[in-house]
Ligand SMILES: Nc1ncnc2c1ncn2[C@@H]1O[C@H](COP(=O)(O)OP(=O)(O)OP(=O)(O)O)[C@@H](O)[C@H]1O
């Protein structure tokens with residue numbers, strides 16, 4: 001397994017109290033596999049990713065438990081120096097906002113080239129050639145001319161491609177893309193997503209794709225992990241989830257996708273709000289919003305139940321997963 005996150009816990013200690021952002025996340029990604037991580041705002045998707053990358057805002061953030069096994073070694077036992085070597089070279093992250101992630105006063109060619117001069121000891125000339133090659137690879141037209149341009153001279157979609165090029169530069173084994181297309185318009189979103197999927201295949205990388213958008217996931221992901229209040233509540237091969245969700249929260253998310261074939265149908269949104277992370281409800285954290293909640297849900301935290309699947313490992317953190325599946 002390329003990456004295995006086991007029972008990860010992350011807290012934020014602030015003046016107002018302790019926010020339990022990640023409460024026992026377990027997920028894994030293999031080489032050549034795409035894992036989509038879904039969930040509402042504040043469910044801990046980005047914080048988990050930051051912990052994996054080693055870029056958690058510490059303090060106030062603190063990892064209070066768990067393991068992050070990458071290529072068989074627990075990154076949480078690494079010194080910062082070793083961690084830095086892994087970052088960029090063996091795992092890389094793509095963020096939503098390319099403009100603020102790129103350096104505005106360096107040409108994109110210089111920024112891409114720097115990856116090779118700093119990490120690979122190439123000459124400036126060779127690094128420039130590599131930069132152009134990368135820009136070609138992410139299909140930026142006229143790369144050889146545009147290599148001298150600055151980030152603001154590119155469109156949003158093209159900038160996102162440059163971000164992808166930066167992430168790919170050292171051919172990492174794992175890429176984490178955190179809402180990589182949210183800031184783009186719909187057609188450009190699809191193009192960038194297709195490009196990511198294609199490069200992932202070509203380079204046999206593992207890809208973790210964090211998104212709100214269940215619509216894009218069906219085409220590109222192999223597995224889905226659904227997060228709620230800092231836990232994975234359902235994890236399954238993508239086909240299983242679309243056929244029949246085994247957790248009421250996943251079911252709610254799926255029913256929130258606007259369907260072109262059902263025009264005029266009222267958009268189902270999960271009622272209520274995500275919990276306050278300083279005061280997560282006892283029992284199942286989803287119980288105040290769950291249409292299926294019963295007494296046991298208010299007292300007993302559901303374990304990760306194993307759910308039958310034809311395609312691979314499937315789990316649900318719902319006492320009534322079987323009923324949900326059959327509903
Ligand atoms: N720097 C920080 N300081 C304090 N609390 C933080 C910080 N970053 C995250 N948190 C807490 O962790 C929670 C989870 O944040 P996270 O960014 O992982 O959510 P997310 O699932 O990525 O949401 P979104 O879809 O909006 O990006 C937040 O709601 C917040 O309570």
Ligand code: SF4
Nearest residue numbers: 284287290297318319
């Ligand atoms: S455990 Fe209970 S409250 Fe939680 S999702 Fe299942 S039915 Fe709903």
Ligand SMILES: [Mg+2]
Nearest residue numbers: 045046047178
């Ligand atoms: Mg986020």
